[in-house]
Amino acid sequence: MPRTRRWEVSDAWWEKVKPFIPPAPSRAKGGRPRMDDRQAFAAIIYVLRTGIQWNALPRELGASSTVHARFQEWEQAGFFKALWQAGLEEYDEVQGIEWEWQAVDGAMTKAPFGKAATGANPTDRGKSGTKRSLLTDGAGIPLALVVDGANRHDVRLLCATLDGIVIMRPEPTEEHPQHLCLDAGYDGAPARQEVESRHYMPHIRSRGQEKQEKICLPGHRARRWVVERTHSWINRSRRLLVRWEKKVENYLAFLHLACAQLIFTKLEVFG
Incomplete structure (x- = not known):
């Protein structure tokens, strides 16, 4: 609703x-309710x-x-990640995760007080920042998310992102292949090898190439944009616009909660 x-x-x-x-800790010694x-x-x-x-x-x-x-x-206690995982499992049962077309992209945010998983942001005059790398399905549902310093290249986060899916990924087959859409920043032999070793079919395009293909190829559908839209959805949780958390665990907890809320909101619509 x-x-x-x-x-x-x-x-x-x-x-x-x-x-x-999580169950409440023991209060054998009493205390406030x-x-x-x-x-x-x-x-x-x-x-x-x-x-x-x-x-x-x-x-x-x-x-x-x-x-x-x-x-x-x-x-x-791992509650926030478990909630995200539960949401994905229910979404898969109700709506079905679109495994055929997946997309990965990174986004950077300021981290003025962050310690772990921060670095000099090359797009913000070298100020401390965090990068999050996100994998989504074909509809933009978040499947995996990792964070590191803003100076960490997207390609270096690709393996951890692809291996970080929080539910079981079905094995691709000839009848049901799985495509992975990436921007031109991932272009190169190392990224392609990592993608193909995980049985994905890589599609590495710049935004300009996607627009040109849409013009030239009848019925062509741009697919990578869904991950950019999901980054935007996550940023509607204003706590994530700037990383105020010193501990990376707390920052990840908020990210996991934002992913869970996004999915459960969609489940309410389908319900």
């Missing part, structure tokens, strides 16, 4: 999320979608220190 405020957690989505919430899991999850989504700093979290959503502690607790 469409929502105008994307940070709100609908009843339908919470029912999907609830089974994956634990914050409700749904309230904590909603507050984390609010931070993700609005980009607000932890210490600026509205008090009615919960104490910022408590919500941040729950975020850290769930990150260490």
Whole structure:
């Protein structure tokens, strides 16, 4: 069901999320009552979608220190990646992942406080930045995502991206081949060898070549753009426009959560 405020957690989505919430730690020594899991999850989504700093979290959503502690607790338990994986599995059952045409592309963002997985951004006067490498299916559904320093070449991240699919990838066959669309930055023997060794058929094109093919070839459909659109979808979660997290694990947790929300939103539409 469409929502105008994307940070709100609908009843339908919470029912999907609830089974994956990690069990609460033992409270044998007593202490204050634990914050409700749904309230904590909603507050984390609010931070993700609005980009607000932890210490600026509205008090009615919960104490910022408590919500941040729950975020850290769930990150260490692998909750956010598990939620993304569960969303992909359900999406595959309901709609079907379009394995035939996949696409990879990288995107860079500033990382003023980041430590691990950062580097001098060559497009931002050498300032500290992070690059995320994303693999999507033919409809732009995120299948794999890795991060590294902004100075890391896309080709160096390709192997980790292709090997990082969070659900089981079906084996390509002659009847059901799998194509991989890449931009001209991946052109070269090393990238082609890595792609072909994983039984993909590489399609390496610049944006200009794609436009020319669309003009010259009747019925031609440009396919690489879907991964660029997914980067844009992810950036709607304003917390990810700039990497404020010092720990790369926390940054990845927010990315995994954004991927999960994207997929569950589409599942609500199909439902």
